[in-house]
Structure formats: structure tokens, C-alpha cells
Amino acid sequence: MNNQLVNYLLHLADNTLILAQRNSEWCGHGPVLEQDIAITNISLDLIGQSRNFYQYAATLIGNSATENSLAYLRTEREFKNLLLVEQPNGDWAATTLRQFFFSAYQYLLYQQLQKGNDAQIAAIAEKAFKEVTYHLRWSSEWIIRLGDGTEESKDRMLNAVDELWRFTGEIFQPAAYETEAAKNVCGADVSALQKDWLKKVQEIFEEATLSMPKENIYMQRGGKDGVHTEHLGYILAEMQYLQRVYPGNEW
Amino acid sequence: MTEAINISTSAVWKILEQVNDPEVPVLSVIDLGIIRNVEINNDEVIVTVTPTYSGCPATEVINMSIRFALIENGFKNVQLKTVLSPAWTTEWMTEAGKEKLKAYGIAPPKPMQQVCTPISFQEEEAIQCPHCNSYHTKLISRFGSTACKALYQCEDCKEPFDYFKCH
Numbered sequence: 001m002n003n004q005l006v007n008y009l010l011h012l013a014d015n016t017l018i019l020a021q022r023n024s025e026w027c028g029h030g031p032v033l034e035q036d037i038a039i040t041n042i043s044l045d046l047i048g049q050s051r052n053f054y055q056y057a058a059t060l061i062g063n064s065a066t067e068n069s070l071a072y073l074r075t076e077r078e079f080k081n082l083l084l085v086e087q088p089n090g091d092w093a094a095t096t097l098r099q100f101f102f103s104a105y106q107y108l109l110y111q112q113l114q115k116g117n118d119a120q121i122a123a124i125a126e127k128a129f130k131e132v133t134y135h136l137r138w139s140s141e142w143i144i145r146l147g148d149g150t151e152e153s154k155d156r157m158l159n160a161v162d163e164l165w166r167f168t169g170e171i172f173q174p175a176a177y178e179t180e181a182a183k184n185v186c187g188a189d190v191s192a193l194q195k196d197w198l199k200k201v202q203e204i205f206e207e208a209t210l211s212m213p214k215e216n217i218y219m220q221r222g223g224k225d226g227v228h229t230e231h232l233g234y235i236l237a238e239m240q241y242l243q244r245v246y247p248g249n250e251w
Numbered sequence: 252m253t254e255a256i257n258i259s260t261s262a263v264w265k266i267l268e269q270v271n272d273p274e275v276p277v278l279s280v281i282d283l284g285i286i287r288n289v290e291i292n293n294d295e296v297i298v299t300v301t302p303t304y305s306g307c308p309a310t311e312v313i314n315m316s317i318r319f320a321l322i323e324n325g326f327k328n329v330q331l332k333t334v335l336s337p338a339w340t341t342e343w344m345t346e347a348g349k350e351k352l353k354a355y356g357i358a359p360p361k362p363m364q365q366v367c368t369p370i371s372f373q374e375e376e377a378i379q380c381p382h383c384n385s386y387h388t389k390l391i392s393r394f395g396s397t398a399c400k401a402l403y404q405c406e407d408c409k410e411p412f413d414y415f416k417c418h
Contacts, residue, residue, distance in 0.1 A: 034402060035392070038393065041395075042394070044306035044308070044398055048306025048307065123336035124305075124335055126335065126336050127302070128305050129338075130418055131304060131398075134394075137368075137369045141371045144371055
């Protein structure tokens with residue numbers, strides 16, 4: 001079994017699972033019905049991507065590992081998701097900005113993964129790329145709408161940028177398993193994606209009349225190696241409750 | 252119960268025409284274009300299926316329905332294979348399927364692929380209202396009642412409707 005490849009797959013799967021879980025908290029609470037449906041649809045797409053990565057990881061791990069054991073029976077130190085995706089929903093500005101930062105990254109990442117030499121990773125990325133395109137467009141539109149909206153919506157978007165920007169640097173600082181995956185041409189070199197990501201953010205921020213944050217802002221990191229913010233434990237407590245209390249229970 | 256002797260792939264395709272999408276029950280799995288291959292290996296039937304969207308919750312129900320339909324028709328040994336690549340596209344939907352969609356009140360995907368780019372606020376070419384055939388319609392939300400649909404409203408007859416979006 002290739003440990004680093006498994007870690008890499010878990011990182012990809014954990015990112016999409018935790019963001020899906022966060023977005024799904026909006027179910028029944030969206031600002032309007034159509035947007036409630038939109039954000040939960042995005043959750044579904046992300047859960048689907050997670051399942052594909054977990055299933056692949058489970059076949060590599062073997063023994064009794066399944067997509068369910070990987071999602072429901074690991075602790076927070078074992079989760080390798082970005083700090084960005086575990087941040088609280090806040091208001092609609094924070095939720096859509098978090099989605100935009102992440103989708104802009106996924107849009108670049110999945111293009112690279114499709115070109116990789118691991119057929120299964122490439123296939124998952126090819127399938128998911130079209131979904132991510134919708135997510136990126138939808139979230140970009142919200143950044144523009146709120147940034148270039150009313151005084152209040154602009155304030156809220158500016159607050160969201162202040163709150164979330166510090167978690168974006170981590171995306172482009174590779175963990176050991178990412179470096180290894182990039183070296184083996186099955187994963188992407190994330191540091192090489194930063195330039196295009198910033199370009200996309202700048203383009204949308206300009207249209208939204210938002211100024212880019214200053215350079216050299218301190219960037220938080222740790223999620224990729226299992227060192228999380230306080231929020232992840234609470235997410236897992238809720239998400240894993242049923243499997244922890246009734247192990248192996250099925251619908 | 253038919254005995255599965257001299258089974259042919261065309262018999263399997265015929266049975267699959269009776270297996271419907273639980274979310275859009277007028278469409279068969281053939282109409283949707285998600286059956287990529289049927290193989291027969293001795294008494295084993297291998298059906299290759301591709302999902303529409305990564306997280307489509309109907310996928311598992313569809314797989315179970317395929318299995319049940321084949322078992323009911325005497326195929327005891329059914330194997331389902333999932334392939335992700337090439338990724339499913341609405342271009343694989345049959346013409347018959349598109350007509351069934353429209354009759355059911357869902358605007359079918361446009362024949363030409365469009366708007367699969369991340370550019371903000373772009374609009375698709377006019378989508379035809381499945382109720383009154385007007386092209387005077389507007390997008391309400393790009394995400395509808397299921398992953399594969401968007402919400403529209405007709406400006407003439409005022410009816411809201413689902414559009415099976417290009418993918």
C-alpha cells in the first residue's frame with residue numbers, strides 16, 4: 001500500500017466532505033428558497049466527490065476500510081482538510097466567499113489531476129470538473145452581487161474577506177503527501193496553482209469593487225497535517241454521532 | 252420467469268428500457284444515456300453504468316433497479332460496474348428521452364453544449380417553456396430540485412418549470 005497516496009486521497013476527500021457538511025447546515029435556513037437549494041446542491045456534488053476519493057482510498061488500504069469508516073471513524077487529528085473549509089458559515093457573504101476561494105482552487109486543481117497518470121484520480125477529476133465549474137460561477141456571482149451591492153452587503157463581504165483570507169495561504173503550501181503525489185505525476189503541484197488562483201480572485205474582486213488584501217498577511221496553516229482550528233471537532237461530533245453511538249448502523 | 256438460456260446483449264438492453272430514473276420517472280436509463288456497455292460472460296451479465304453527477308442520490312436506486320429488473324427476467328448473475336470516465340454529458344440523452352421530458356413538463360437540454368464555463372452572469376440561449384412553447388423565459392436558479400436541473404419561469408404563461416441543464 002502506498003501510504004502517501006492514501007494520505008493524498010484522504011486530503012482531497014476530507015476537503016470536500018467537510019465543506020459539504022458546512023454548506024448543508026444551510027438546509028432549511030437559506031436566505032431564499034432557490035439559494036437554499038443551490039447551496040445544498042453544491043453540498044451533494046461535494047459529497048459525491050468525497051465518496052469517490054474515499055472509495056478509492058479504501059481499496060488501497062484494504063482490510064475492512066470502507067468509505068464509511070474513513071468518513072465516520074477518524075478523529076480530527078486524522079482529518080487532512082484545509083482550515084478554510086471548516087470555518088463557520090457566518091453570514092451569506094462568508095459562506096459564498098469560502099465557496100468561491102475553494103471552487104477557484106478546485107477548478108485549477110481538477111484540470112491538473114485530469115492530466116495525471118493515476119487513471120482513477122483523473123476520472124474522478126474529469127467527472128467533478130464540470131460540477132466545480134457551476135460552483136465557481138455561482139459563487140463568483142455572489143461575490144460580485146454583494147461586493148458591488150448595498151453598503152451593508154459590501155461591509156459584510158469585506159468582513160468575510162478579513163475573516164477568511166488568512167486561511168487561503170495554506171492551500172498553496174504543499175504537505176509532504178502533496179509533494180510526493182506531484183512528483184509521481186498523479187497529483188498537482190499546488191504551489192504552481194497560486195498565481196492563477198490570485199488572478200481569478202483579483203478579476204472577481206475588481207468586478208465586485210473589493211480591494212485585494214495586503215500582501216504579507218500572516219497565513220494560518222496546519223489542517224493538511226491534522227492540526228485544526230477549534231471548529232473541526234464540533235463538526236465531527238455532529239457528523240459522526242450516529243456511527244459512534246450505533247456502530248455500523250445503516251439506513 | 253424466463254430461463255436465461257442463449258442470452259443476448261440485445262435482450263438485456265431491451266429489459267433496461269423498462270428501468271426508469273426514480274427522480275425523472277418518464278426517462279429510462281437508456282434515455283438518460285448512462286448505460287455505457289452490456290457484456291455477457293457465460294451466465295454473467297455485466298452492465299457498465301456512469302453516474303450523471305458525482306453526488307446524485309438516485310445512482311444507488313438506479314443500480315438496484317437494474318439488478319432487480321435483470322433478476323426478475325431470469326438473469327441470476329448480475330454484475331454492475333461504475334465508470335466515471337468519459338464523464339456523462341447530456342449529449343448522450345436520446346432524442347426520444349428529450350421528447351418524453353418535454354411532455355412531462357421539463358425543458359430538455361439544448362442539443363448544443365453551452366455555458367459550461369465559469370464566466371459570471373452569462374445567460375444560456377433562450378430555453379423553451381415546456382408548457383406554452385414560449386422562448387420568453389428567465390432563469391430563477393441554476394440549481395433546481397435535483398442536481399441535473401435548473402429552475403426557470405415562463406414570462407408569458409408565468410408557469411415555473413425545470414430545465415434539464417446542459418452538462
